Every structure is written in structure tokens, then in C-alpha cells.
Amino acid sequence: MLSSAPAAGARPARRCIMSWEGVSLEGQQKAKDEGRRTEDGFAPVLRRPSLVPWWSLALSHAAVGMYLTARLGFYPALSAAFHLNYQQLGLITTVTTLVASLGQPAFGALGDRLGPRLLLPWGLVLLGLGTGLIGLMPGYPAIVGLAGVSVLGVAAFWPIGAAVVTAIAPPAQRGTAFAIFQASGSLGAVIGPLVANDVLAVAGLRGTVLLIPIGLAAALLLWSTLCPTVIHAEGLPDSLPVHRSLLTGLGLPLLIMVAAALVLTCYNSYLTVLETGRGVPQEVANRELSLLFVAGVLGPFLAGPLSDRLGRSPVIAACLAGSVGTHLAFLFAPVPWRPLALALTGMLLPGAATLAVLLAQEMRPEARATAAGVVQGLGYTGAALGTWLLGALADAWGPVPALSTLAPVAACGALVALALQRHPPLRP
Structure with a gap:
């Protein structure tokens, strides 16, 4: 965990704020006293954390x-x-x-x-x-x-x-x-x-x-x-929930991301076409698309703090399960209720996608950037391919029946999140 102490007379290294997660107070103090650096894997740091945080x-x-x-x-x-x-x-x-x-x-x-x-x-x-x-x-x-x-x-x-x-x-x-x-x-x-x-x-x-x-x-x-260097630890504390197999470390969060991103990407791609086909004026359809984007800003703001108190997996499962109902309501509810259903769907799906990436990083803390890249990058690649396939279904069946198939996709994502329920919430 600790790098070797600097040689006598050597120029002291720049002091940086590190990520101390999983390191005991004694270990932190020892590292500070000896001029060493300790971290839990990827620990990029700030030079002036009091002035420029995240x-x-x-x-x-x-x-x-x-x-x-x-x-x-x-x-x-x-x-x-x-x-x-x-x-x-x-x-x-x-x-x-x-x-x-x-x-x-x-x-x-x-x-x-x-x-x-x-x-x-x-x-x-x-x-x-x-x-x-x-x-x-x-x-x-x-x-x-x-x-x-x-x-x-x-x-x-x-x-x-x-x-x-x-x-x-x-x-x-x-x-x-x-x-x-x-x-x-x-x-x-x-x-x-x-x-x-x-x-x-x-x-x-x-x-x-x-x-x-x-x-x-x-x-x-x-x-x-940002500090110029990042030191990687030789090992990780036993207390960290590290899962080194692909299935538990990245595979399950990736499935959650694909489910959330697929539904969201289909909305981004087909919303205006669907609505104009149902007799909605083009101007109104464009405003609905803007509403979807604005809701996507608010969703992570709500899901993130909730997950700090309740845990990542329960909030992800709730977001995806809730999106099943709001998605079907948007497709089949009377016209006056559709904007509300659309806004709720636009909030729930980005919230689930955000937490899927965060969950992957916490399950693979020794490779946070890799975990984020795999889940986000491959998740949206799978969503793009799925969106193309759903477009073919819409041509064959009609847009509403084809888009209805997204409900079981979101439900499956919720079930995968429940399978990760064993990860406890993070508390102060």
C-alpha cells in the first residue's frame, strides 16, 4: 500500500489530497509523517482542493x-x-x-x-x-x-x-x-x-x-x-468490496447501463416521429423533446443523493421499475397525462444510468476509469445497436407496439440491480 520513503536530502514531493477510502487512520497518519502517498487504486487529485473541487x-x-x-x-x-x-x-x-x-x-x-x-x-x-x-x-x-x-x-x-x-x-x-x-x-x-x-x-x-x-x-x-502524477497502490485493503471477475465487477452494471441507455436512446431517436405520427404538431413534439432533455438534467440530481443514503442498487432498481410504468403511461395514457409521464421517464432513466457507472467504479476501485469506460462506452454502443433493431421492429409492427417492448427491457435491468442488492449503502 505504501511506496518507499524519499531518500535523504531529496526534494519533497508536491503535497496532494489523496483518496483515503479504506485506509485506517493509523495508516493515513503514518503516510503523512513519512512523506508517503497512499491510495485505493486510481486516485487523481487536486492541487488546490479548497478553491477548485469537483x-x-x-x-x-x-x-x-x-x-x-x-x-x-x-x-x-x-x-x-x-x-x-x-x-x-x-x-x-x-x-x-x-x-x-x-x-x-x-x-x-x-x-x-x-x-x-x-x-x-x-x-x-x-x-x-x-x-x-x-x-x-x-x-x-x-x-x-x-x-x-x-x-x-x-x-x-x-x-x-x-x-x-x-x-x-x-x-x-x-x-x-x-x-x-x-x-x-x-x-x-x-x-x-x-x-x-x-x-x-x-x-x-x-x-x-x-x-x-x-x-x-x-x-x-x-x-x-490536477496533480501531474498518480501513484498506484500495490494492493488493496481487504475491507473494500472488490470483485475482480468480469461478471460481478463489470458485467452486471453493464447490463443495467444497456437497459437504461437503450430505452433513453430510443426516446431521443423516435420521440418526435412517434408524436407527429399520432397527430401532435411538430412544434409540440420538439418541445416534448426539450422536456425530455431538461428532465435528464434533474434525474441524476435526485438519484445521486438518494443513493448515498439508501445504496446504489435499490435506487437503480426503483428508477428502472418506475420507468416501466411511466413509459407505458406515455404510450397509452390520455394525451393530457403524456407530458408528465414523459418527464418522469426522462428523470428516472438518466438517474439509473448514472448510478450504474458509479456502482461499477465502486466494485472495481482499483480501475475506476476502466470501469467507467467499459460500462458507459459499451453500454451506449449496445444501446445504439438496439435502437437500430427497434427501428426495424417499428417499421414492421408500428411504433407503439415496437416501443412497448422496451418495458420488459427496463424491468430486466431492475432485476439485475436487485441481484446486486448485497452492496450496502455508504454512510458517513
């Missing part, structure tokens, strides 16, 4: 969310400038989604080995440059290539940022801290299209370069607050 990561995550949805806001201008059809625009989204999702496990593993300071800021720089330069590209192939390369920044940022948050947050407040981190990304996603509208109105398509300074500022903030 809020710096939350603000950076908001910038990531803003960049991703601002790109969608540029689609009409790109389509007009380069005469792109729906299939070509869809390919941009497909490439960016697959690269960002499939890259997360690899970057998470790198983060566990190299630490956050090397990868987090540069991920933001890459994403910011890619989004800002998209309006200057000479043609469609360059746009696709730039979009695909730049979202490697997302793949680097998300799992490592999630690991940083859970490492520096007090165990009894980890759910709250992680909820703030997740909700900040959702909030950034809400304002992204609005930012895109303002940029296009002020400077046209070439005005996308105006977004670059946001990423550079966020990267500089992270660079100035």
Missing part, C-alpha cells in the same frame, strides 16, 4: 456536452453549404457515436495507468478544436474525418473525469458528486443547440471557430488543478 470537472463536462449538441445545431448549415442528405448527416452522427463509445474503455485503461493530467485537458482541447474547425472544412469527407477524430477527446475525457470525481469525493457524498458531474454534461447538452443558433446568426458557418476558446479555457482549468 466543480472544475463539472464545468468541463458541461463544455463537452455543449460541444456535442452544438454540432447537431450546425447540421442545417452544413447541409445547405455542402448539399448533404439525411444519410450523409446520419453517417456523421454514427461515426462520432461509435468512436466516442468504443474508445472509452481504451482511454479509461490508459487513464488508470497514466493519470488524469496527461489525458483530461488534451481531450478537451481536441474536442474544442474539432468542433470549432468544422465550419472551415473544404468538403464532406473532411467533415466526417474531423468529427471522428475530435470525439476521441470525449472518449478520453469521460471515463477519466468520472474516475477523478469518485476518487476525490468523500465516500458518503460520492453519489451527489457524481450526479453533479453527470447532470452538468446534460445541462451543457441542453444549451448546445442554443449556442449554435447564436454562432450561426452572428458569424455564419465559419463562426464555429468562436467556440474554440471555451475548450481551451476548460482545459487550462483542469491542467492547473
Whole structure:
């Protein structure tokens, strides 16, 4: 657990706040007295924790969310400038989604080995440059290539940022801290299209370069607050609930994530088409989609603090079980009740997805970034494939019968969460 003491006369190492979870008070004091560092696996740290806590990561995550949805806001201008059809625009989204999702496990593993300071800021720089330069590209192939390369920044940022948050947050407040981190990304996603509208109105398509300074500022903030090194422990305390097999360590949280992400992704993809097909005006359908996004900001804020008191698994199970009822209510309830059912569904599913990632990190504390990357990245990859399959079912059966099949998916996710019930709640 402890590294060797520094040699006599050596320059003392920079003092950093570490993650002391699972380390006895005697061990902590001994490490401090001897100038050693102790941690429980991945322990990225802050230089000035009193001034810049995990809020710096939350603000950076908001910038990531803003960049991703601002790109969608540029689609009409790109389509007009380069005469792109729906299939070509869809390919941009497909490439960016697959690269960002499939890259997360690899970057998470790198983060566990190299630490956050090397990868987090540069991920933001890459994403910011890619989004800002998209309006200057000479043609469609360059746009696709730039979009695909730049979202490697997302793949680097998300799992490592999630690991940083859970490492520096007090165990009894980890759910709250992680909820703030997740909700900040959702909030950034809400304002992204609005930012895109303002940029296009002020400077046209070439005005996308105006977004670059946001990423550079966020990267500089992270660079100035994260310590340059991360020390990995040789062993882990026996008191930590470490599960080294894939099934119990990552497989079950991954199944929960796939269930929650599949239902949520289907809503994002098919909500407006479903509603206009049921006679709802396009403007109202768009407002319902905005309502879904806003609810996604609130969901983690409620689920995170609740899980700190009640435990991760019970809250996940409650969120997914509740989403079964609200989902069916949205499909079959009278029209006046549908917005309420939609808002509740939009709150419950992101709450469950957020806690699934947090649960995976707590079950694999020696590889937090890897756990976050696998569950988030592969979970949304599976959800993307499932969304495509459900679209085929909707073409064959009709949208409402096809979307009804998502109810048992959420129910299965709740059952998996109950199978993990043995993990107790974290209390002060």
C-alpha cells in the first residue's frame, strides 16, 4: 500500500489530497509523517482542493456536452453549404457515436495507468478544436474525418473525469458528486443547440471557430488543478468490496447501463416521429423533446443523493421499475397525462444510468476509469445497436407496439440491480 520513503536530502514531493477510502487512520497518519502517498487504486487529485473541487470537472463536462449538441445545431448549415442528405448527416452522427463509445474503455485503461493530467485537458482541447474547425472544412469527407477524430477527446475525457470525481469525493457524498458531474454534461447538452443558433446568426458557418476558446479555457482549468502524477497502490485493503471477475465487477452494471441507455436512446431517436405520427404538431413534439432533455438534467440530481443514503442498487432498481410504468403511461395514457409521464421517464432513466457507472467504479476501485469506460462506452454502443433493431421492429409492427417492448427491457435491468442488492449503502 505504501511506496518507499524519499531518500535523504531529496526534494519533497508536491503535497496532494489523496483518496483515503479504506485506509485506517493509523495508516493515513503514518503516510503523512513519512512523506508517503497512499491510495485505493486510481486516485487523481487536486492541487488546490479548497478553491477548485469537483466543480472544475463539472464545468468541463458541461463544455463537452455543449460541444456535442452544438454540432447537431450546425447540421442545417452544413447541409445547405455542402448539399448533404439525411444519410450523409446520419453517417456523421454514427461515426462520432461509435468512436466516442468504443474508445472509452481504451482511454479509461490508459487513464488508470497514466493519470488524469496527461489525458483530461488534451481531450478537451481536441474536442474544442474539432468542433470549432468544422465550419472551415473544404468538403464532406473532411467533415466526417474531423468529427471522428475530435470525439476521441470525449472518449478520453469521460471515463477519466468520472474516475477523478469518485476518487476525490468523500465516500458518503460520492453519489451527489457524481450526479453533479453527470447532470452538468446534460445541462451543457441542453444549451448546445442554443449556442449554435447564436454562432450561426452572428458569424455564419465559419463562426464555429468562436467556440474554440471555451475548450481551451476548460482545459487550462483542469491542467492547473490536477496533480501531474498518480501513484498506484500495490494492493488493496481487504475491507473494500472488490470483485475482480468480469461478471460481478463489470458485467452486471453493464447490463443495467444497456437497459437504461437503450430505452433513453430510443426516446431521443423516435420521440418526435412517434408524436407527429399520432397527430401532435411538430412544434409540440420538439418541445416534448426539450422536456425530455431538461428532465435528464434533474434525474441524476435526485438519484445521486438518494443513493448515498439508501445504496446504489435499490435506487437503480426503483428508477428502472418506475420507468416501466411511466413509459407505458406515455404510450397509452390520455394525451393530457403524456407530458408528465414523459418527464418522469426522462428523470428516472438518466438517474439509473448514472448510478450504474458509479456502482461499477465502486466494485472495481482499483480501475475506476476502466470501469467507467467499459460500462458507459459499451453500454451506449449496445444501446445504439438496439435502437437500430427497434427501428426495424417499428417499421414492421408500428411504433407503439415496437416501443412497448422496451418495458420488459427496463424491468430486466431492475432485476439485475436487485441481484446486486448485497452492496450496502455508504454512510458517513
